[in-house]
Amino acid sequence: MAIARTGVYVDDYLEYANTLPAELQRLLNTIRELDERSQSMMNQTRQQTKYCLGLASQSSKKGNNSNYINNNNNNNNSNNYNYSNYNNSNGNEEDDAAFEKMRKDIEVNQDNALSLCTEKVLLAQQAYDLQIHQMRKVAEILRSHSEILCITNAANEQYLA
Numbered sequence: 001m002a003i004a005r006t007g008v009y010v011d012d013y014l015e016y017a018n019t020l021p022a023e024l025q026r027l028l029n030t031i032r033e034l035d036e037r038s039q040s041m042m043n044q045t046r047q048q049t050k051y052c053l054g055l056a057s058q059s060s061k062k063g064n065n066s067n068y069i070n071n072n073n074n075n076n077n078s079n080n081y082n083y084s085n086y087n088n089s090n091g092n093e094e095d096d097a098a099f100e101k102m103r104k105d106i107e108v109n110q111d112n113a114l115s116l117c118t119e120k121v122l123l124a125q126q127a128y129d130l131q132i133h134q135m136r137k138v139a140e141i142l143r144s145h146s147e148i149l150c151i152t153n154a155a156n157e158q159y160l161a
Helices: 002-060 066-075 092-160
Strands: none
Touching: 002 092
């Protein structure tokens, strides 16, 4: 009877263990994709913030913003962010509107990056929980096998005595 019960435990464990690596791989791949997206958003936000600070300093000097915008676009081609939407050098009201639009864009990017980072943490917690559950299951199986071995060993000693 103990041997039959052992077979069930081993079969259950093997079935569960076979699906674990695929599930962990899926979670880790998703975390990696989310990380790449969040890093891209944070880089974009960083560049937007630098631009916004430059726009504010240009406005305070009452100079023409177009030189800064053109230089900024030439230096940051890797981001492919179009700052021409914010090229408003026709007056203070337009500068304020451009600054406000940029600020809103930065806030949206920060919220999106935070959301992705939160999702990464939740997925990492799922992966951790999956591993902990797996280790507990292995410990349970080992305990049950240990008990079976003790019973079998005791039965063998009685048989031999």
